[in-house]
Amino acid sequence: MQFVDVVGHNELKKRLINEVNQNRISHAQLFLGKTGYGGLPLALAFVQYLFCKDRRQEDSCAVCDNCRRISTFQHPDIHFTFPTVQALGKLSNHFLSQWREQLTENPYFDLHEWVGRIDDKERKPIIGAEESLEIIKKMNLKSFEGGYKVYIIWMAEEMNPSSGNKLLKIIEEPPSNSLFILLSENLEMVLPTILSRTQRIKIPRLSNDEVISYLVNNQGINNTEAINLATRSEGNLIKAKSLIVALDHQNDHRESFIKLMRCCYKKDVLAMMDWSEEMANSGKEPLKLFLLYSLEMCRQSILKNYVGDHLNNVSQEEKVFLENFSRFITGNNISLFLSLFSDAHYHIDRNANSKIELTFLCFQIMRFIHVA
Numbered sequence: 001m002q003f004v005d006v007v008g009h010n011e012l013k014k015r016l017i018n019e020v021n022q023n024r025i026s027h028a029q030l031f032l033g034k035t036g037y038g039g040l041p042l043a044l045a046f047v048q049y050l051f052c053k054d055r056r057q058e059d060s061c062a063v064c065d066n067c068r069r070i071s072t073f074q075h076p077d078i079h080f081t082f083p084t085v086q087a088l089g090k091l092s093n094h095f096l097s098q099w100r101e102q103l104t105e106n107p108y109f110d111l112h113e114w115v116g117r118i119d120d121k122e123r124k125p126i127i128g129a130e131e132s133l134e135i136i137k138k139m140n141l142k143s144f145e146g147g148y149k150v151y152i153i154w155m156a157e158e159m160n161p162s163s164g165n166k167l168l169k170i171i172e173e174p175p176s177n178s179l180f181i182l183l184s185e186n187l188e189m190v191l192p193t194i195l196s197r198t199q200r201i202k203i204p205r206l207s208n209d210e211v212i213s214y215l216v217n218n219q220g221i222n223n224t225e226a227i228n229l230a231t232r233s234e235g236n237l238i239k240a241k242s243l244i245v246a247l248d249h250q251n252d253h254r255e256s257f258i259k260l261m262r263c264c265y266k267k268d269v270l271a272m273m274d275w276s277e278e279m280a281n282s283g284k285e286p287l288k289l290f291l292l293y294s295l296e297m298c299r300q301s302i303l304k305n306y307v308g309d310h311l312n313n314v315s316q317e318e319k320v321f322l323e324n325f326s327r328f329i330t331g332n333n334i335s336l337f338l339s340l341f342s343d344a345h346y347h348i349d350r351n352a353n354s355k356i357e358l359t360f361l362c363f364q365i366m367r368f369i370h371v372a
């Protein structure tokens with residue numbers, strides 16, 4: 001992967017390029033930021049630049065044998081550690097072919113997508129103690145080609161204390177020419193002892209302009225829609241992509257939302273039960289998207305009430321709906337609605353029983369909608 005393939009982060013790219021060219025690479029670095037900001041693609045481009053035999057001022061060459069092996073994730077001196085489902089395999093090595101497939105298809109992915117790829121049952125993956133021993137073993141071997149040996153540790157917060165503590169010594173006193181790049185989304189979840197031994201590099205969110213240009217140029221989204229999606233994606237490319245999927249389902253969501261609000265308003269319990277059952281059958285991921293949509297509709301309703309017709313980011317059909325509906329969402333119940341939908345999203349994400357969750361949701365809406 002070249003720097004040019006990494007969306008945004010021009011300042012960071014320059015900084016990493018300078019580290020290599022001025023030969024002052026810190027041997028243990030922690031890239032900190034949401035997966036959707038692109039820390040992993042940046043790490044891959046950085047390592048490729050470091051290994052490139054014909055590097056340019058701005059980027060690696062992409063054609064030397066190192067670049068070619070790194071771009072297919074096959075260089076013998078570059079190793080990967082990532083969370084695995086322990087019941088299926090304790091070492092990252094056991095999942096190397098899926099890992100390469102994932103990076104090739106889409107290097108912007110999160111833990112959820114990764115687990116979906118390796119385990120039908122989507123069990124919780126971790127980085128276990130055996131993996132730490134493997135890291136130590138490999139880092140103590142001579143490098144194959146006499147240069148750097150690199151370990152890229154993705155989602156370092158998934159290391160438990162016993163696996164993390166095993167690594168402290170090697171991170172503190174690494175063999176010569178070692179480079180550890182740890183990636184994490186969550187500073188608080190990384191072991192403090194690891195934190196204190198690494199140089200922290202904050203991966204910031206992408207700017208709206210960077211997301212817009214990605215959506216237009218790489219995803220074929222039209223400019224107006226791209227602006228809309230970028231505003232809602234919070235600089236997170238994974239979120240932006242899930243919003244594209246959501247856009248496809250937007251009409252369905254609108255219909256379901258209208259149906260939900262109608263039956264709750266009329267206190268039509270039978271219709272509420274039917275709605276809950278039907279939605280529960282749609283599956284976990286579509287349901288989560290629907291709940292995000294509902295949150296957005298509540299937010300837009302309150303905007304409509306307070307700033308009148310300055311509605312942003314809604315389709316013509318939604319505008320028509322909000323004309324009537326927005327009067328039901330006021331300062332008296334907006335926070336109730338927002339917590340309700342975001343709690344439901346949280347619970348469904350953690351595998352709560354959808355039918356029960358949605359039935360509860362209906363009854364709460366029935367109460368809240370009448371306190372407008």
Ligand SMILES: [Zn+2]
Nearest residue numbers: 052061064067
């Ligand atoms: Zn090269």
